[in-house]
Amino acid sequence: xxxxxxxxxxxxxxxxxxxxxxxxxxxxxxxxxxxxxxxxxxxxxxxxxxxxxxxxxxxxxxxxxxxxxxxxxxxxxxxxxxxxxxxxxxxxxxxxxxxxxxxxxxxxxxxxxxxxxxxxxxxxxxxxxxxxxxxxxxxxxxxxxxxxxxxxxxxxxxxxxxxxxxxxxxxxxxxxxxxxxxxxxxxxxxxxxxxxxxxxxxxxxxxxxxxxxxxxxxxxxxxxxxxxxxxxxxxxxxxxxxxxxxxxxxxxxxxxxxxxxxxxxxxxxxxxxxxxxxxxxxxxxxxxxxxxxxxxxxxxxxxxxxxxxxxxxxxxxxxxxxxxxxxxxxxxxxxxxxxxxxxxxxxxxxxxxxxxxxxxxxxxxxxxxxxxxxxxxxxxxxxxxxxxxxxxxxxxxxxxxxxxxxxxxxxxxxxxxxxxxxxxxxxxxxxxxxxxxxxxxxxxxxxxxxxxxxxxxxxxxxxxxxxxxxxxxxxxxxxxxxxxxxx
Amino acid sequence: xxxxxxxxxxxxxxxxxxxxxxxxxxxxxxxxxxxxxxxxxxxxxxxxxxxxxxxxxxxxxxxxxxxxxxxxxxxxxxxxxxxxxxxxxxxxxxxxxxxxxxxxxxxxxxxxxxxxxxxxxxxxxxxxxxxxxxxxxxxxxxxxxxxxxxxxxxxxxxxxxxxxxxxxxxxxxxxxxxxxxxxxxxxxxxxxxxxxxxxxxxxxxxxxxxxxxxxxxxxxxxxxxxxxxxxxxxxxxxxxxxxxxxxxxxxxxxxxxxxxxxxxxxxxxxxxxxxxxxxxxxxxxxxxxxxxxxxxxxxxxxxxxxxxxxxxxxxxxxxxxxxxxxxxxxxxxxxxxxxxxxxxxxxxxxxxxxxxxxxxxxxxxxxxxxxxxxxxxxxxxxxxxxxxxxxxxxxxxxxxxxxxxxxxxxxxxxxxxxxxxxxxxxxxxxxxxxxxxxxxxxxxxxxxxxxxxxxxxxxxxxxxxxxxxxxxxxxxxxxxxxxxxxx
Numbered sequence: 001x002x003x004x005x006x007x008x009x010x011x012x013x014x015x016x017x018x019x020x021x022x023x024x025x026x027x028x029x030x031x032x033x034x035x036x037x038x039x040x041x042x043x044x045x046x047x048x049x050x051x052x053x054x055x056x057x058x059x060x061x062x063x064x065x066x067x068x069x070x071x072x073x074x075x076x077x078x079x080x081x082x083x084x085x086x087x088x089x090x091x092x093x094x095x096x097x098x099x100x101x102x103x104x105x106x107x108x109x110x111x112x113x114x115x116x117x118x119x120x121x122x123x124x125x126x127x128x129x130x131x132x133x134x135x136x137x138x139x140x141x142x143x144x145x146x147x148x149x150x151x152x153x154x155x156x157x158x159x160x161x162x163x164x165x166x167x168x169x170x171x172x173x174x175x176x177x178x179x180x181x182x183x184x185x186x187x188x189x190x191x192x193x194x195x196x197x198x199x200x201x202x203x204x205x206x207x208x209x210x211x212x213x214x215x216x217x218x219x220x221x222x223x224x225x226x227x228x229x230x231x232x233x234x235x236x237x238x239x240x241x242x243x244x245x246x247x248x249x250x251x252x253x254x255x256x257x258x259x260x261x262x263x264x265x266x267x268x269x270x271x272x273x274x275x276x277x278x279x280x281x282x283x284x285x286x287x288x289x290x291x292x293x294x295x296x297x298x299x300x301x302x303x304x305x306x307x308x309x310x311x312x313x314x315x316x317x318x319x320x321x322x323x324x325x326x327x328x329x330x331x332x333x334x335x336x337x338x339x340x341x342x343x344x345x346x347x348x349x350x351x352x353x354x355x356x357x358x359x360x361x362x363x364x365x366x367x368x369x370x371x372x373x374x375x376x377x378x379x380x381x382x383x384x385x386x387x388x389x390x391x392x393x394x395x396x397x398x399x400x401x402x403x404x405x406x407x408x409x410x411x412x413x414x415x416x417x418x419x420x421x422x423x424x425x426x427x428x429x430x431x432x433x434x435x436x437x438x439x440x441x442x443x444x445x446x447x448x449x450x451x452x453x454x455x456x457x458x459x460x461x462x463x464x465x466x467x468x469x470x471x472x473x474x475x476x477x478x479x480x481x482x483x484x485x486x487x
Numbered sequence: 488x489x490x491x492x493x494x495x496x497x498x499x500x501x502x503x504x505x506x507x508x509x510x511x512x513x514x515x516x517x518x519x520x521x522x523x524x525x526x527x528x529x530x531x532x533x534x535x536x537x538x539x540x541x542x543x544x545x546x547x548x549x550x551x552x553x554x555x556x557x558x559x560x561x562x563x564x565x566x567x568x569x570x571x572x573x574x575x576x577x578x579x580x581x582x583x584x585x586x587x588x589x590x591x592x593x594x595x596x597x598x599x600x601x602x603x604x605x606x607x608x609x610x611x612x613x614x615x616x617x618x619x620x621x622x623x624x625x626x627x628x629x630x631x632x633x634x635x636x637x638x639x640x641x642x643x644x645x646x647x648x649x650x651x652x653x654x655x656x657x658x659x660x661x662x663x664x665x666x667x668x669x670x671x672x673x674x675x676x677x678x679x680x681x682x683x684x685x686x687x688x689x690x691x692x693x694x695x696x697x698x699x700x701x702x703x704x705x706x707x708x709x710x711x712x713x714x715x716x717x718x719x720x721x722x723x724x725x726x727x728x729x730x731x732x733x734x735x736x737x738x739x740x741x742x743x744x745x746x747x748x749x750x751x752x753x754x755x756x757x758x759x760x761x762x763x764x765x766x767x768x769x770x771x772x773x774x775x776x777x778x779x780x781x782x783x784x785x786x787x788x789x790x791x792x793x794x795x796x797x798x799x800x801x802x803x804x805x806x807x808x809x810x811x812x813x814x815x816x817x818x819x820x821x822x823x824x825x826x827x828x829x830x831x832x833x834x835x836x837x838x839x840x841x842x843x844x845x846x847x848x849x850x851x852x853x854x855x856x857x858x859x860x861x862x863x864x865x866x867x868x869x870x871x872x873x874x875x876x877x878x879x880x881x882x883x884x885x886x887x888x889x890x891x892x893x894x895x896x897x898x899x900x901x902x903x904x905x906x907x908x909x910x911x912x913x914x915x916x917x918x919x920x921x922x923x924x925x926x927x928x929x930x931x932x933x934x935x936x937x938x939x940x941x942x943x944x945x946x947x948x949x950x951x952x953x954x955x956x957x958x959x960x961x962x963x964x965x966x967x968x969x970x971x972x973x974x
Contacts, residue, residue: 425591441941456913
């Protein structure tokens with residue numbers, strides 16, 4: 001672990017220089033990363049295809065998302081208002097005591113350790129949203145390369161290093177650790193005194209272990225782990241009476257897209273028993289049977305899917321509704337599967353509340369709306385929750401809307417939960433255990449808020465204040481000045 | 488602990504109703520609390536005087552701060568922009584995929600448990616900033632009354648309960664637990680599954696214990712503990728050559744104000760050895776000798792001060808520079824004391840880096856600016872750091888400015904650190920161990936951010952969206968719409 005110590009000390013030294021760079025100085029670095037990734041061309045895409053078993057079109061799209069994110073943060077740095085500047089000017093004549101001049105803005109907290117996700121080798125890995133937002137905030141980044149796409153990660157790390165060099169970033173601003181599967185390497189990174197925050201996307205076990213370690217440090221640090229989520233979908237009565245078939249067609253796609261390997265995959269669909277739900281199940285089953293098994297990210301993910309699916313289907317009262325009728329052509333292909341269970345049994349068996357990561361969904365058949373509400377009350381925190389409903393359904397069931405909103409990071413109306421837009425309006429991060437900290441998003445501009453804290457300057461001379469806080473507002477950013485939003 | 492369970496279940500039930508109230512519905516509740524506190528008149532002030540040994544003028548002032556805070560949050564709720572609304576409108580024609588309508592705002596997280604501070608029986612206790620900001624956010628509050636001012640706490644709790652009743656708040660929105668010193672009561676409150684956040688002001692031991700408990704829950708929750716801080720003051724060379732005497736006169740007051748019982752008390756003053764520093768010490772010593780010992784908050788605080796002061800003064804190389812020459816008139820009076828030590832000895836002895844809560848300050852005499860910088864590099868996270876400096880001093884020593892900024896929540900120029908303004912520009916909360924979470928402030932409007940998280944509505948019909956997110960912007964609040972700040 002001597003190597004880890006050296007990397008973190010370099011990162012900490014880099015922080016002393018990197019934190020002083022302005023937004024306009026950091027933005028070209030982020031743009032250069034995007035360019036260097038693009039310059040790797042199809043070599044990079046093909047490497048990822050081989051390592052992560054993902055199709056070309058998907059990876060080309062994901063690469064676009066990754067470079068778009070980097071440029072979005074560059075735009076944000078150039079615009080500058082993200083620092084949440086707040087200025088209260090002095091009132092020397094105030095009675096009984098004068099009011100001091102107080103000016104606050106967000107500043108970076110220090111080196112960030114990033115653990116990439118297996119299911120997004122570009123957008124949630126080496127140069128993904130965690131790295132982009134941390135570098136944008138002014139924090140150096142150390143990435144532990146994901147063993148599932150080690151070569152891809154090394155190639156992207158090379159792109160970041162070239163970008164850092166050609167834009168003159170301090171040595172150590174970015175580092176890449178090829179730790180393989182080693183738990184010890186991850187632990188050493190999280191426990192190092194110079195590490196100030198951790199970002200992780202993956203399993204509950206992995207994310208929670210990092211969180212626990214970080215809290216047991218002499219100086220605890222925040223860990224932003226995105227973990228598991230079953231993303232409940234609620235089928236409301238009027239909607240189902242009007243549209244059960246279309247809902248089923250839509251959900252057959254959402255359950256199986258990307259071989260079910262999205263964190264927002266709809267793993268639980270809750271409806272009310274009756275002819276509408278049976279029609280939904282019939283159409284859904286027909287569709288699922290026609291969808292071919294797909295090769296999963298890696299052998300570990302496949303084994304895990306196979307094991308959890310087997311356990312779920314073997315639970316007392318669980319009915320296997322449909323299984324793909326198309327034969328597997330490779331060992332590590334996940335079989336599209338839909339099962340069902342009664343509300344009573346679901347309520348009594350917590351095993352059924354757990355995520356089965358892959359192309360699987362469980363339909364819960366509730367007796368009535370009261371039982372449906374009870375089922376929702378038993379669910380844990382989720383990344384997303386979805387209502388398939390008419391406006392009448394919503395108006396007649398405000399409690400259900402309220403419950404779903406308070407359970408999830410994103411409440412979705414008549415859509416599929418898969419598909420996560422990169423924008424201000426999107427929250428990707430829900431109450432525990434879907435993430436370790438639902439107060440932050442890992443997607444979109446606000447992801448930068450994970451790696452900063454507010455700092456106040458009291459009674460500082462104008463010319464020694466950061467530009468963000470100068471009375472003259474040279475950056476022309478939005479600020480709260482004496483209680484009012486203004487430029 | 489049956490009682491605690493019942494209180495938390497009521498709080499959780501209240502949350503289901505209270506979270507649905509608009510800002511304009513909650514604001515009258517906060518204003519009514521302020522009115523009910525004022526209606527208690529001098530009875531309340533006298534009770535606090537007896538329990539906390541604080542003078543009348545100070546408590547009248549602190550009561551004003553408390554009611555001002557409540558009204559500030561009421562104003563904020565009525566204005567409404569604090570929810571950080573972000574709207575991205577749909578782009579159905581976007582290629583290759585349509586963009587969904589996504590709208591995000593801050594929502595409350597759930598029941599908050601508040602542990603008040605002994606040193607501010609009004610402003611950081613039962614109806615203090617923690618309670619006011621949590622109630623403003625939409626979270627019910629359960630206060631564990633501080634044993635140091637149990638009667639005061641019960642009186643203020645009564646005021647809150649009357650305010651809740653006359654403004655029609657849901658039953659259980661506020662509760663008061665008179666737990667005495669009982670560690671078990673505090674633990675039961677923090678560990679209860681319905682508790683969603685904790686706010687605490689007090690010692691490092693107490694605050695860290697709550698933090699550790701909360702992280703070991705099956706569902707970890709955030710703990711905002713404000714703990715210890717020695718609030719370093721750096722005396723820069725040019726400033727000292729010009730103004731050593733005035734700096735000394737100012738600091739004699741800041742060290743002893745409120746018998747040194749402010750969290751922002753200057754416990755460490757760092758200068759460079761020589762005639763200027765000796766002049767500073769001479770004047771400071773003369774002043775300290777003339778300041779009478781004051782009765783401390785309670786016997787426990789006094790005993791702690793006496794013990795820590797004795798330990799500090801007994802450390803090898805520590806010189807007692809001055810002690811009040813006025814005799815004590817009561818056992819629990821804290822004696823104003825200033826000591827000094829060389830930079831070498833300070834660097835070698837971590838005991839000297841610890842807070843001595845009371846009217847005590849340690850002067851560190853560094854050999855030169857290099858050693859002063861080294862001393863700063865050895866300090867932990869602080870609530871505040873202060874520079875007594877000319878503008879030339881700052882310009883010639885950018886590294887020192889940068890180091891202090893990155894160590895503290897508030898960087899102060901040519902002021903005393905005592906005196907914490909309630910406003911947007913003030914950050915009260917620094918890096919660990921001064922608080923458990925320096926990303927948040929416990930003072931000022933942004934204190935509300937501790938008890939909320941963002942939630943997104945995707946593709947919701949306009950008339951079913953919360954007012955904050957409706958396209959028509961009926962509340963006329965500031966929002967980010969399609970990437971632009973606007974009303």
